[in-house]
Structure formats: structure tokens, C-alpha cells
Amino acid sequence: MLRFFYENRAQIFELTLEHMWLVGAAMVLAVAIGVPLGIALTRRAWLRRPVLWGANVAQTVPSLALFGFLFSVPWLGARADRMTIAALTLYALLPIVRNTFTGISGVDPAVREAARGMGLTDFQLLRQVELPLSLGVILAGVRVAAVISIGVATIAAAVGAGGLGEFIFSGLSMVNNQRILAGAIPAALLAVAADSGLGLVERRLKAHS
Amino acid sequence: MSAESPDSVVLEFRHVSCRTEEGRPLLSDINLEVRSGETLVLLGRSGSGKTTALKLINRLREVSEGEVRVEGRATAEWDPIQLRRRIGYVIQEVGLFPHYTVERNIGLVPRLEGWPEPRIRARVEELLALVGLESELRGRYPHQLSGGQRQRVGVARALAADPPILLMDEPFGALDPLTRAEIQREFRGLEQRLGKTIVFVTHDLREGLLLGTRLALMEAGKLAGTYSPEEFLQATDPTAAAYVAAFRAAEQ
Numbered sequence: 112m113l114r115f116f117y118e119n120r121a122q123i124f125e126l127t128l129e130h131m132w133l134v135g136a137a138m139v140l141a142v143a144i145g146v147p148l149g150i151a152l153t154r155r156a157w158l159r160r161p162v163l164w165g166a167n168v169a170q171t172v173p174s175l176a177l178f179g180f181l182f183s184v185p186w187l188g189a190r191a192d193r194m195t196i197a198a199l200t201l202y203a204l205l206p207i208v209r210n211t212f213t214g215i216s217g218v219d220p221a222v223r224e225a226a227r228g229m230g231l232t233d234f235q236l237l238r239q240v241e242l243p244l245s246l247g248v249i250l251a252g253v254r255v256a257a258v259i260s261i262g263v264a265t266i267a268a269a270v271g272a273g274g275l276g277e278f279i280f281s282g283l284s285m286v287n288n289q290r291i292l293a294g295a296i297p298a299a300l301l302a303v304a305a306d307s308g309l310g311l312v313e314r315r316l317k318a319h320s
Numbered sequence: 321m322s323a324e325s326p327d328s329v330v331l332e333f334r335h336v337s338c339r340t341e342e343g344r345p346l347l348s349d350i351n352l353e354v355r356s357g358e359t360l361v362l363l364g365r366s367g368s369g370k371t372t373a374l375k376l377i378n379r380l381r382e383v384s385e386g387e388v389r390v391e392g393r394a395t396a397e398w399d400p401i402q403l404r405r406r407i408g409y410v411i412q413e414v415g416l417f418p419h420y421t422v423e424r425n426i427g428l429v430p431r432l433e434g435w436p437e438p439r440i441r442a443r444v445e446e447l448l449a450l451v452g453l454e455s456e457l458r459g460r461y462p463h464q465l466s467g468g469q470r471q472r473v474g475v476a477r478a479l480a481a482d483p484p485i486l487l488m489d490e491p492f493g494a495l496d497p498l499t500r501a502e503i504q505r506e507f508r509g510l511e512q513r514l515g516k517t518i519v520f521v522t523h524d525l526r527e528g529l530l531l532g533t534r535l536a537l538m539e540a541g542k543l544a545g546t547y548s549p550e551e552f553l554q555a556t557d558p559t560a561a562a563y564v565a566a567f568r569a570a571e572q
Contacts, residue, residue: 225415228378228487229429229477230404239428243419 115289123278127297130274133192133267134260134301137199141256144247149211150237159212164206167303174266177201191272195264199284202263203256212250214245247317254309261302264293275301328518329353330485331360331377335386338372338456338541346372347541349386356484359511360546361532363525364565368538370521374487377519378407390485405429408478408486408516412493414470416462422473423439423446423458447476452506468499476506479514486518492527495523504530529553537563 116123140291141186152159172180177198182188218241242249268276278294279286331354338347347369354360362370375381376388379400387394392561397402426447427440435443448455451472462470471491478486492500492507511518511572522528528535529549535562537544537552544559553564 112395139539188570219415219418221411221413221415222417223415224380225409225411225474228380228404228407228409229412230401231432232401235432240417244417 116293119293123275123293123297125130125279126273126294127209127301127316130261130264130273130276130298131299133195133264133272133274134199134257137196137203137255137260137264138197138253140200141203141207144200145207145252147212148204149208149249152217153241154210154233161225162208163192163212169201172196172264174202175269178266178270187209192271195274197274199260199267203260206252206255206259207249208252210255211249214248214252215241217248217284218244238288244298247313250309250313250316252304254313257305257309259303261298261305265298275312286320288318304309322464328356330356330391331519332389333373333376333386334389336373336376336383336388337385338369338376338381339384346543347376350543352536352543352546353568354517354519355497355544356517358533359514359520359531361535362519362521363523363528363535363536364538365523367540369541370523370538371390371489373538374489374519374521377485377487378404378409398509398570403483405433406483406485408483409555410471410474410478410486410491411414412490414462414474416470416477416555421459421461422453422465425462425473426477426480433481445569447479447492450479451476451511466499467495468503471495474570475510484516486514486516488518490523491520493522493524525563 148162152162154203169177169315178194181194181197184194184197187193213235220298222240222244223236226236231239264274265276265279265291267274274292275298279298281293282292331352332353333350335371336347336424339345340498350373352360361539362373364370368427371555372381376383376395379391379395383395387396389395390403391406402452417428420428423441423444426444430443444458445455445566448458453469453472455475457465457469457473461489462473467568471494474491492503497502504527511531520528520531529552532549534548535552535556539559545555545557547555547560552560555564557559
């Protein structure tokens, strides 16, 4: 087993990097879209049902099917890595949007009232009060999104985007257990590392509020 | 500091009515004037509309009819942010920012207004002394303070940018009786030194008599009358008389 890992270490390493790139790009996009969206939900009540419904649907669609849908979307469907990053971003949206919304809504109403009464603009309220106080919760959402993404990214290999799923799929078709594990174990380790790494940051942030 | 002459009207309610979105009346035809330097106590039971009236002044609530005038201008004409920066606001739950030290909490508005750091630091020191807190508390976080200390910080924070008007909504209501009595006494001394125009909401008659220069009695969204503390104790109006009777009963 270990010998297989050792002999193929170059390829495992390359696939791991590919995997991390796919997940990383998607996470950046998901945070860039999801956090502002979550903030918007706290300001505009009418947005809540449609947006949360949409994000829920995106999560419920089975991953392979989602890849299938995206295949027919122009530009996105043209390249395997674009399609994958798009799919991963959609999957990561719900936890991030929801946690941003919950985190900000969960700020002590007395604090919000005092801040408004003092003459803080909406932007100052967000930046000085709401975001710092919800950072821990938002990060928890990012953490969940990251772990989900790492798992779903293994499917990317099925559409040719690379990543650790390559070993899993080829291992399955070749009925080679070692090959399967050579893909599955690093993916699992990646997920655990992301979970504990972000968990550490989360605890640090929560200690301050 | 306020440049108003002692007799000038700083706050006015003109035929003010306020309703909830569903149409339930909260305030009906309130007419009231508050002069520079006085402490007007809005006294009333829960649900009498006193907090609603208070929040109309800094536009945390909007009027349905009539107008509230602050320093001669209708609140609707003021930029809400500018309006609130001229008004200190103290609430019962205090609402200190838990992630800021005492110093950063107090210094927030001055910082937003662009004061230079040394001036902010000096101001914080001055305010801590004013509200009776040791200077070394400046680096503490709210969760490390007692309830009484927190509310003192709340008052200091409201006074930080030296606003001419102060709004206080049952600020000492959540404190234990001993701390409350102590803070009330100190605040009474502070009132006289500060010379600000204060609107103070309370349901506690004793507090109103102690701290107010004038009492405005509210009942079911209407203004039942305004009195000096002495006048209130002699009042024949049934609502006022009921209040005084309950007060006297509690004194036994």
C-alpha cells in the first residue's frame, strides 16, 4: 500500500494540487459572492426566501447532475475546470450565505440599537459592529463549505477536470484498491486538514467576541 | 456646549402621532416643548408610549403625523446620521460593543468624527473621571465589568462627542437597587454640571422626581400633563394622582 503511494507520489502530489486549486478558486468565489449576499439578506427581507430557496436547490441537486446541467451552459460548460469551479461555488454558497445571514442577525439587538442611536451609518454598523461580531459564525460556514467542496471535487474527475478523483475513478474501473485509496485518502486528509485548520482560526475569532 | 439661551426651545413635538405598520396607535396628538438645559422626564407605565416618543427625537422611529423639531428644524429635514451625532443615547441594556475595550467604546464617535488620537485619549480620561470610573478600566472589555460599571461606560460613551442633547431610556432600570440609587445620585450632580438638555424615560416616580426638572406624564399614548416635581405631588389629575398614591404606598 505504502509502496504504491511512494511509487506514484509525483502524480498524487500533482492531483492533490489540482484538487486544491479547484476547491480554492471555488471557495474564493463563494465567499466573494456569498458574504455580500448574506449581508444583503439582512438588509432586505424580501430577498430572504428566494435566495435561501435558490441556494438550497443548488445543494440538493446531486453533484453529477449539476455537472451535467453546467455542461450545456455556454462558456462555463466549455472547459472541465470552469464547470467544476462553477459547480463547487454553487455548492459552497448555501452554508456561507446562511451563516453570514444568521451571524449578523444574531448580533445583540441592544448593540445594534446603541450603534444606530449613536449615528453610525449602515456601512459603519456593518464594518465596526456586525461583521467583527459574526466573523466566527461566518467562518464556521466557510469551514463547512470547504469540507463539502473537497468531497464534491472528487467527482470533477468524471468530467475530466482532474483532481484526486482521477485515481478514484480509474481505480474503480481497473478494480485496483490501492489506486482508489491513493485518491480517497489524500482527499480525506485534505478535508480533515481544512476542517481543523479553519476550526482553529474560528476558535481564535470567537474568543474575541 | 450648547449655545442656546436658557429659555430657548430645543425640542418640540407638534401634534405628533405615531402608529405601527398595522395601524395600531402608539402616540396620539403629542404637543410638548423641551427647553435648553432642562431635564424632561417622560413618566408612564409600560405601553404608555414614552419610549416611542423618545425614539422619535433621534429618528429611530418616524412620525406618522405631525412633526418633531430638534434645534429648530423638523427631524424629517435633518440627515439622520447628523441628527444622531448631536444626540447622546443611553439605553437600559447599555449595548456596549463586546469586542471593543472601554476606551474604544467611549471613543467611537469621536473617532468617526475624525478627532486626533491624543484628543480622543484625553477625552476618554476626562469622561471616565466624570462618570466615576478608575482610569485603569479603560483597557477592560465589557464582559469584565459589573452592570453598574457598564452603564457608567454607556453614559460616558453617549457624552463623548459632547452632544447638546441626551436621550435616556430607563438607563438605570436593570441595576440592583443599591447601585441604582448610587448612580442616580451621581447623575443628579452630573446633570447640573453638564447643563445639557436631557429627555429621560422612566416608569419610576422616585427617579423622575429626583432627576427631572419637569415631568411629562404619559398614559396610553397621550400626554396627560406636564408638571414640576412639586406640582406633580399635588396633582389632582386622576392619572397623576394614581401614580402619587402608588408611590406613597410603596414608601411605607
